[in-house]
Amino acid sequence: MMSTHPQLPTPAHTQAESMLSRQFGKETVNYFSSSPLNRLSFLRGDHPFLSAALKHPSTRFVILKELAPLTKSPAELYHAKYEEVQKLVPANIYDKSEEDVIKEHDSRKTSPHLIFLGLDESRKQDGFAWKIYTGTPYFALDATARGSEEQQSNAKEILGALESKGLSFLQARVAMSFSADEAAIYAQARALTDWNTRNTFCGTCGNRTISVNSGTKRACPPTDLARVADGKSAEKPACNTRTTISNLSFPRTDPTIIVAVVSTDGKRILLGRSKRFPPNWYSTLAGFIEPAESVEDAVRREVWEEAGVTLSRVVIHSSQPWPYPANLMIGAIAQVSDPAHETINLEHDPELEDAKWFEVSEVEEALRVGTSPLGENAV
Numbered sequence: 001m002m003s004t005h006p007q008l009p010t011p012a013h014t015q016a017e018s019m020l021s022r023q024f025g026k027e028t029v030n031y032f033s034s035s036p037l038n039r040l041s042f043l044r045g046d047h048p049f050l051s052a053a054l055k056h057p058s059t060r061f062v063i064l065k066e067l068a069p070l071t072k073s074p075a076e077l078y079h080a081k082y083e084e085v086q087k088l089v090p091a092n093i094y095d096k097s098e099e100d101v102i103k104e105h106d107s108r109k110t111s112p113h114l115i116f117l118g119l120d121e122s123r124k125q126d127g128f129a130w131k132i133y134t135g136t137p138y139f140a141l142d143a144t145a146r147g148s149e150e151q152q153s154n155a156k157e158i159l160g161a162l163e164s165k166g167l168s169f170l171q172a173r174v175a176m177s178f179s180a181d182e183a184a185i186y187a188q189a190r191a192l193t194d195w196n197t198r199n200t201f202c203g204t205c206g207n208r209t210i211s212v213n214s215g216t217k218r219a220c221p222p223t224d225l226a227r228v229a230d231g232k233s234a235e236k237p238a239c240n241t242r243t244t245i246s247n248l249s250f251p252r253t254d255p256t257i258i259v260a261v262v263s264t265d266g267k268r269i270l271l272g273r274s275k276r277f278p279p280n281w282y283s284t285l286a287g288f289i290e291p292a293e294s295v296e297d298a299v300r301r302e303v304w305e306e307a308g309v310t311l312s313r314v315v316i317h318s319s320q321p322w323p324y325p326a327n328l329m330i331g332a333i334a335q336v337s338d339p340a341h342e343t344i345n346l347e348h349d350p351e352l353e354d355a356k357w358f359e360v361s362e363v364e365e366a367l368r369v370g371t372s373p374l375g376e377n378a379v
Helices: 019-024 045-056 096-101 149-163 181-199 224-227 295-308 362-371
Strands: 060-065 069-071 113-121 129-131 133-142 210-212 217-219 255-262 268-274 283-288 314-322 327-335 352-360
Touching: 045 113, 045 129, 045 133, 069 181, 096 210, 113 181, 133 181, 181 314, 224 268, 255 295, 255 314, 268 283, 268 295, 268 362, 283 295, 283 327, 295 314, 295 327, 295 352
Parallel strands: 060 133, 255 327
Antiparallel strands: 060 069, 113 133, 129 133, 210 217, 255 268, 255 283, 268 352, 314 327
């Protein structure tokens, strides 16, 4: 069996009484979700707001290198101050409007991925105030040494200074040791940083894209001043991306199902083991939702393809952001309606090495005493 035991979020709304909570029970909230930050997405293009937030004394930065977060310890992120990252993030980075940034694009000059994550409104004392909003601003910064020579030099200087303080980048396949609040902030930072890194070039014309909307969109500029230095017109060749309604690309989210399959009599649960799993590991079944497919249909298809079991009713239980790199895990519970449909057949999709029906009592016992974290051998 596999499991981890991270701290779960406890947002206030899960305790609130309402007609829906009485009818369906309290909402289940999973790790990496329920961020304490107000994302203020409508202010991501407001450069005066971002410029003021960037330099405020309360502002904190989540630093990543090759997607690994900078930490004080395996259980605690390090929240850097602006003066610690200023070498990489100049104070005038938001002085120009996005329109002017796109118009003056020069592919010879590069900038690190800087992402506005949101405002922690629970920390109002000495916080940043903007209109009706007050709190501690959070940014994510990719300090990986890449880009122009100047950017790489500045990144190495900052990383050296931070690591000299005894800080380190957490090297883990899946980071699940943070508190619930920090895990949600880290998940947002990692997912957006990863997306920016993977989309530095336009998928249509192959030219460099630039980050806009404070790291949450990317644009393919119509001009490049680097072309002028080569004796060419600043105007780039036509690109279909720039002729659509919106010359932008947006972060991707890949919906994925994970399902607890219950037997007809309700006494057993179907678990499978992938060929990639450590010895003795079994898990609930999971897979990607395909285009033009409902969540419920995806559950039925994946379980049949992987285990040969035919499902009837599917109920969506809860969801979880999973930033490795961009999944939205949608948890479901499903049941087989006829014992004849419970027969396991692994001859369809070769994904699973084995699948078995386990008594509910055995699964409960394993969850109590026989589980191990991701990446470790089973207990």
